[in-house]
Amino acid sequence: MKKSKAYRSEAAAAIHETATGLFEAGVIDKRTMREFDDSCLTPIHEFTPGEIRALREREQVSQTVFAHHLNISKDSISQWERGEKRPAGPSLKLLSLIERKGLASIA
Amino acid sequence: MKKSKAYRSEAAAAIHETATGLFEAGVIDKRTMREFDDSCLTPIHEFTPGEIRALREREQVSQTVFAHHLNISKDSISQWERGEKRPAGPSLKLLSLIERKGLASIA
DNA sequence: GACAAGTATAGTACAAAGTTCTACAATTAG
DNA sequence: CTAATTGTAGAACTTTGTACTATACTTGTC
Numbered sequence A, B: 001m002k003k004s005k006a007y008r009s010e011a012a013a014a015i016h017e018t019a020t021g022l023f024e025a026g027v028i029d030k031r032t033m034r035e036f037d038d039s040c041l042t043p044i045h046e047f048t049p050g051e052i053r054a055l056r057e058r059e060q061v062s063q064t065v066f067a068h069h070l071n072i073s074k075d076s077i078s079q080w081e082r083g084e085k086r087p088a089g090p091s092l093k094l095l096s097l098i099e100r101k102g103l104a105s106i107a
Numbered sequence C: 001g002a003c004a005a006g007t008a009t010a011g012t013a014c015a016a017a018g019t020t021c022t023a024c025a026a027t028t029a030g
Numbered sequence D: 001c002t003a004a005t006t007g008t009a010g011a012a013c014t015t016t017g018t019a020c021t022a023t024a025c026t027t028g029t030c
Helices: A009-024 A030-039 A049-058 A063-070 A074-081 A089-101 B009-024 B030-039 B049-058 B063-070 B074-082 B089-101
Strands: none
Touching: A049 A074, A049 A089, A063 A074, A063 A089, A063 B089, A089 B063, A089 B089, B049 B074, B049 B089, B063 B074, B063 B089
């Protein structure tokens, strides 16, 4: 996965709707629209074991409950926090969402 | 992953906050709280290749763009839709979120 | 028309994620 | 004291997801 520019999510959402309208009206082309689309995604980055634990503790849940929210096993959370394994693709997306918008946003 | 009861997400969110308050006030115990927590999660189910494609087309995006949103490769989306591989744990969670709340909800 | 770019299929090979199982502490609840 | 919860630890195992090709259809542009 490559880079992705950072935008404030709420502002981005609003602007995005406007852009969608412009696209449908034929004001901006497909290419611009797609690249714009990408730039609106929540920035995704790697997480250190400590960051994962801090994130979970911020949300005040046990490894088991945290795992349920991510739809993975509790063992995996333990492995992430101990640095035995590192979360990948879709898991990083979910962690980024939690970091930005809180655990409730993916409930 | 086990079962999970279905609740309307908005109503559930409100009720959940109330329950959290009750827990903090000591009215309900930890166990009840945790089980309640689980029941509030968006129900997760398997997706057939056709359902995945239908979901993507409902959101009007190409495989590439869809992949970016899920933070996976475009090849994986293609494989899902052709039934060559099946989305697992965290991927299913994201698909379920999109199905319930739309692609924008995980932007 | 020719040419490039975007979209999707198809096949291979591979690393690593995530699962499941077990056992063992430490803490807390009843 | 007993039982349940929480987290660590290590193992073997399955399969996702990646990366790399090549091909074909469509679309837009010069």
